[in-house]
Amino acid sequence: MRADFPRHEFPREAADLSRGSRVGGDRAAFLAFVQDEASEAAIRGGLADWGGGVALRRGGIATAIKALEREATPHVLLVDIAGIDDPVEQLEALAGICTPDVRVLVVGDNTEISFYRQLTRELGVAEYAHKPLTRDGTARLFGPFLAGGATESDATRRGGQVVSVCGARGGVGSTTVAVHLAMHLAEVSRGHVVLLDMHLRRGTTGLMFGVRPPPGLRVALENPERVDGLFLERCAVPIGDRLKLIAAEEPMDAMPTPSIEGVAGLIGLLRQRFNYVVVDLRMPPGPTERAVLAASRLLLTVMAPDVASIRATIAARKLVSGGAARMMTVLNRDGLTGGLKRKHVIEGLGTAPDVTIADLPKLLPRAANLGRPALAHSAALRRALAPVTEEIAAVHTAAPHAGLLARLLGGSA
Known part of the structure; x- marks a missing residue:
């Protein structure tokens, strides 16, 4: 079984996520779960110039799963998988509770290119970055998602x-x-x-x-x-x-x-x-x-x-x-x-x-x-x-x- 995170374009009413932290009802524009202070600072600083709208919480993917069982799925979700023995299993669990139009970004401690390809090509994760995060790297990799861009014309459309x-x-x-x-x-x-x-x-x-x-x-x-x-x-x-x-x-x-x-x-x-x-x-x-x-x-x-x-x-x-x-x-x-x-x-x-x-x-x-x-x-x-x-x-x-x-x-x- 695989985690299917569709790489869809945003709905028209949510195309500009820089106008506030929430759009389209009670859905957050960009919600991030990270486990350490340094990563949180890099994300907050790197995305500051993209218009705001970033909600940050302390915790890893397990914390995200527990929270999103009760809350609306954000348009863009960033999760931290550092230190997880079987991140694919956790991502599958996350995929089961999120709406299919979510775009998932992942940060972790695995630096192997094969792992990056597995997440982005096989599991449908939109982007992966390894730690330590930097402000410039965060802005370059994750910033376009906050603005509603970074779509892929050849992305396979999946859904429920x-x-x-x-x-x-x-x-x-x-x-x-x-x-x-x-x-x-x-x-x-x-x-x-x-x-x-x-x-x-x-x-x-x-x-x-x-x-x-x-x-x-x-x-x-x-x-x-x-x-x-x-x-x-x-x-x-x-x-x-x-x-x-x-x-x-x-x-x-x-x-x-x-x-x-x-x-x-x-x-x-x-x-x-x-x-x-x-x-x-x-x-x-x-x-x-x-x-x-x-x-x-x-x-x-x-x-x-x-x-x-x-x-x-x-x-x-x-x-x-x-x-x-x-x-x-x-x-x-x-x-x-x-x-x-x-x-x-x-x-x-x-x-x-x-x-x-x-x-x-x-x-x-x-x-x-x-x-x-x-x-x-x-x-x-x-x-x-x-x-x-x-x-x-x-x-x-x-x-x-x-x-x-x-x-x-x-x-x-």
């Missing part, structure tokens, strides 16, 4: 993973799966997660979180030029400290016409800003849904224990065959009264579902009506989602025991 969730047919609980998967990812990976609801007229993600999405998503999808960094400030609803929701509640008589360019632009922007993009997708896919699938690494097809779902799941499997996305099948509401037994579902599909979620007839409907997702109160739901989360984020998950609220809501542990 896109995971699409769709129902094999209507009413099988795909939105419920998408909501709880996004929450689980944000919790166990500590990465930045966004849930995008592509059901512009009948989406229910906002209701399940107990929030009302602001307007703007439809306009952005219909007008690609409107998809920019300011869109996130206007339309992304915070759900906890690591999860945001982008959704719409267009009236039933509305006729949204999202464009392929608008969808592709939005997905591209979200991949720059978030580690994981979970999309609640409509099926069967039209041109815009196909654009999302083309950018997806994983497609979760949610089915119920019935014949119609089996038929639709087989059709969906053929649809994505040969595409970029890998498909995982989620059997939802297993054990539903009147539904097919799991062995019959396996016979119909010709293979076992990748994920099985038990029927929770009291917990999930009541939680949805209350606008409080049930993940925190259902160990069964956590256990069911664990394989998907581990597949996406490569982290081990463990399900705690269900709490009192689950019992009050009638849930099963």
Whole structure:
């Protein structure tokens, strides 16, 4: 596994970082973590002529990781890896909690050119400098990043993973799966997660979180030029400290016409800003849904224990065959009264579902009506989602025991 720090250009609204220490909401322009007074003095003195906006803290990469688990990722981050036995492992941990558009600068005590190449060419670190730091060297190497420059025209663009969730047919609980998967990812990976609801007229993600999405998503999808960094400030609803929701509640008589360019632009922007993009997708896919699938690494097809779902799941499997996305099948509401037994579902599909979620007839409907997702109160739901989360984020998950609220809501542990 490698730390993927994308070397992207800054968003347009953050192009000039010399105007202050913070831009674009609560994101710091340039945040540095260094372990010694001499390095701190060299950075402060070397960057003084670049317009200010530098925030310095004492500590190494471990301190940075702990801080950024709770704080917004800065536009430019400098970390000190001196004295670290396995800096690559630490950089991988840092990559997991930072937004993909961060530009990472590293200082350390390794003077080998092979180490420099490993960091900058293989791991995506923007620049590396070895100690002792000097003011002139700091200004020359790090100053352009403070001004919003130092981009590389041939830099490989990387970004967060896109995971699409769709129902094999209507009413099988795909939105419920998408909501709880996004929450689980944000919790166990500590990465930045966004849930995008592509059901512009009948989406229910906002209701399940107990929030009302602001307007703007439809306009952005219909007008690609409107998809920019300011869109996130206007339309992304915070759900906890690591999860945001982008959704719409267009009236039933509305006729949204999202464009392929608008969808592709939005997905591209979200991949720059978030580690994981979970999309609640409509099926069967039209041109815009196909654009999302083309950018997806994983497609979760949610089915119920019935014949119609089996038929639709087989059709969906053929649809994505040969595409970029890998498909995982989620059997939802297993054990539903009147539904097919799991062995019959396996016979119909010709293979076992990748994920099985038990029927929770009291917990999930009541939680949805209350606008409080049930993940925190259902160990069964956590256990069911664990394989998907581990597949996406490569982290081990463990399900705690269900709490009192689950019992009050009638849930099963």
